[in-house]
Amino acid sequence: MRKFGFIIHPLSYDDVLRYEPKAAGKGTPLIRKILEWMPAYVVSEVTGVRSRTGEEIMGYFIGVPLMPDQFLELPRAEVMDRIIRGANIAAELGCGIVGLGGFTAVVGDGGPTVAENTTIAVTSGNSYTIAAAMQSLFRGAREMDVDLQTAHAVVIGATGSIGSACARILADKVAHVTLAARNATRLGKLTHAMQPHVRAKLGWTVDIPDAVRHADLVLTATAATSSVVEPEDLKAGAVVCEVSLPHDVSRRVATERDDVLVTEGGNIKVPGDVDFHFDFGLPPKTSLACMAETMILTLENRMVNYSLGRGVNLDKVLEIERLAEKHGFEVAGMRAFDKEVTPEMIVRTRERARAARIAETEAAGVALP
Ligand SMILES: NC(=O)c1ccc[n+]([C@@H]2O[C@H](COP(=O)([O-])OP(=O)(O)OC[C@H]3O[C@@H](n4cnc5c(N)ncnc54)[C@H](OP(=O)(O)O)[C@@H]3O)[C@@H](O)[C@H]2O)c1
Numbered sequence: 001m002r003k004f005g006f007i008i009h010p011l012s013y014d015d016v017l018r019y020e021p022k023a024a025g026k027g028t029p030l031i032r033k034i035l036e037w038m039p040a041y042v043v044s045e046v047t048g049v050r051s052r053t054g055e056e057i058m059g060y061f062i063g064v065p066l067m068p069d070q071f072l073e074l075p076r077a078e079v080m081d082r083i084i085r086g087a088n089i090a091a092e093l094g095c096g097i098v099g100l101g102g103f104t105a106v107v108g109d110g111g112p113t114v115a116e117n118t119t120i121a122v123t124s125g126n127s128y129t130i131a132a133a134m135q136s137l138f139r140g141a142r143e144m145d146v147d148l149q150t151a152h153a154v155v156i157g158a159t160g161s162i163g164s165a166c167a168r169i170l171a172d173k174v175a176h177v178t179l180a181a182r183n184a185t186r187l188g189k190l191t192h193a194m195q196p197h198v199r200a201k202l203g204w205t206v207d208i209p210d211a212v213r214h215a216d217l218v219l220t221a222t223a224a225t226s227s228v229v230e231p232e233d234l235k236a237g238a239v240v241c242e243v244s245l246p247h248d249v250s251r252r253v254a255t256e257r258d259d260v261l262v263t264e265g266g267n268i269k270v271p272g273d274v275d276f277h278f279d280f281g282l283p284p285k286t287s288l289a290c291m292a293e294t295m296i297l298t299l300e301n302r303m304v305n306y307s308l309g310r311g312v313n314l315d316k317v318l319e320i321e322r323l324a325e326k327h328g329f330e331v332a333g334m335r336a337f338d339k340e341v342t343p344e345m346i347v348r349t350r351e352r353a354r355a356a357r358i359a360e361t362e363a364a365g366v367a368l369p
Contacts, residue, residue, distance in 0.1 A: 004059040004298040005090025005098040005120075006291050007083065008043060008280065009066055010035075011246045018279055019043070019065065032070065040064045040086035042093070043278055049295050050272025052328035057298045060093055061278055062086045064104055068246055069225045071103035080108050087118040096303035097121040099294030102245050106223045110161055111308035123297060123306035125290025130165045130312060131321040132289040133243045133265035135331045137166075137219055138173075140239035140263050143346050144353065146216045152176040153200075154215040156208055156229070157222035159186040162243055165312040166219050171198035178211045179204040181222070209233040217241075219265070220248035231256040236360065237353035241265040242336070245288075254337040259352035262336040268292040271328030283340075286332045296323050 010016045016023050016031055023031055046059040064086045071079055083104045090098040098120055100111055105124035108114075115122040141148060151174040157163035158179035167190075171177045177200045179187050187204040195202050205211050212218055212233040221243040222228055227250035229240065236259045242249050243265040253262055266289040267282060274285050282288070287295070297306055300323055307316060324330070334341035 002057045002298050002301065003093065003095040004057065004294045005062050005087070005093065005095040006046075006059060006101055006294050007040075007062050007064050007086045007090075007098065007104045008101045009064050009068075009071070009104065011068060011102060015281070016065075016067075018281070019063065032067065035065050035067065035070065036074070038065045040082055040089055042089060044276060046274065046276050048273040048275050049270055049299070051299045051326075052271055053299075053326070055299050055327075056272065057295065059295065059298070060090060060095065061276065062089050062098075066103075068103050071107045072223075072225070076108060080113055083107070084114055084117045087114050087120070087122060091118055091120045095120060097123065097294060097297055099123050099125045099290055101125070101288070101290055103223070105161075105290070110310055111305070115305045115308060121297070121303045121305050122308060123293055124161070124308060125288070125293035126161050126165075126307040126312055127316040127320045128268075128293035128296065128324060129243060129266050129289040130162055130169070130317045131324070132268060132331050133162065133166055133219060133221070133241055134169050136263050136265040136334075137170075137217060137239065137241035139331070139334070140241060140261050141217060144237055144239050144261050144350055146237070146239055148173050150175050151216040152178070152214055153217040153219065154178040154180055154211040156180045156211075156218065156220045156248065157224075157244065158204070159183065159190055160221055160223065161310050161312055163219070163221040164190060165314060165317060166221060166243075168194060168198065168314065169317075170217070170219070171200040171202060174200050174217065176201050176203070178202075178215065180206070180208050180211045182206055220244050222248050224248055227251075229253070234260045236260070236356035239263070251337060259349060259356045261341070261346065261349050263334045263341060264336060266290070267332040267335055268324075269330050269332045270295065281338065283332070283335075292324065292329050293320055296320060296327055296329060299327050
């Protein structure tokens with residue numbers, strides 16, 4: 001049976017306890033130190049991934065157990081060595097391809113160096129993540145009656161691998177797209193390069209709260225390690241699609257803004273009777289899109305480097321979307337803040353948004369002389 005490997009890491013201290021319950025009660029500094037010492041290891045076996053074509057595969061989750069900020073702060077060469085070791089464990093287990101999860105695809109050059117240092121194929125999984133994020137955002141827009149033709153969207157993390165591709169796709173569907181991140185030079189260059197090829201009017205900013213304030217659609221795909229979208233910045237009725245892991249949207253949004261729809265953008269229902277033998281915080285039979293891409297390529301026997309580096313080929317986004325359909329992968333039900341978003345919640349959010357907009361209009365009317 002063909003096999004895949006997928007590299008994972010904890011995103012938070014709660015995750016560390018899921019990986020290693022014995023860590024409970026140990027202080028954060030000690031846990032961080034232990035993680036720094038821990039080499040890559042096999043976390044679990046993934047069984048029961050079965051395509052609707054009848055093909056079945058298996059795989060392994062391989063842990064490179066560092067926290068997101070450790071990936072960014074520890075010496076680059078040391079971090080890359082650990083990720084390469086993780087990829088080589090997959091090779092030793094007989095896998096034909098290894099996927100790079102979370103920050104293992106963000107650090108360094110986003111895959112090419114790992115690919116050069118292992119004998120098997122490598123993918124970041126970003127092509128299917130982009131396809132899934134777009135499907136999730138547009139589903140949210142339909143649910144909240146956002147008219148794409150006139151909508152204003154903001155992509156946060158717009159110069160990144162996922163963000164830039166999402167911005168490009170969005171810019172042919174909506175009226176305005178604001179590209180947001182921290183580096184002004186990169187944002188300016190990207191905006192200038194993209195504008196002649198798209199329908200939307202583009203803008204860019206490093207002032208993320210200001211951009212969010214004007215947006216009907218918000219897509220977040222940053223490599224930030226703390227929240228960048230706060231409840232006070234969101235427009236009533238906005239749809240927020242969250243691709244980043246760890247999440248970019250403040251948890252305060254869950255309790256303080258019942259008039260905006262937040263949805264995780266990269267959750268996929270896996271065909272077959274899949275068992276990950278590991279709880280990474282999603283419902284049963286549900287994976288991240290980057291994991292799903294690695295599975296789809298294995299089912300297709302496409303043991304080639306697929307999504308690598310900072311630039312994403314939009315043809316691959318379309319191709320992997322088609323292959324996902326062929327094998328029976330689909331975007332999972334809406335979810336946000338570790339919970340399902342039910343149809344009743346969506347109806348309530350839509351009503352609250354309508355009420356908030358009416359209140360805003362009335363307030364603006366009263367203020368007029
Ligand atoms: N859900 C899934 O299935 C899935 C799959 C793959 C990846 N991901 C997640 O998607 C995110 C993006 O991945 P990627 O590969 O596209 O990363 P990337 O290529 O490194 O891009 C990151 C982007 O975020 C911006 N950024 C970084 N820190 C920021 C901050 N503090 N505030 C605002 N912007 C910031 C960067 O620009 P500046 O440096 O100029 O700010 C850049 O535009 C990561 O969180 C990753 O874990 C999720």
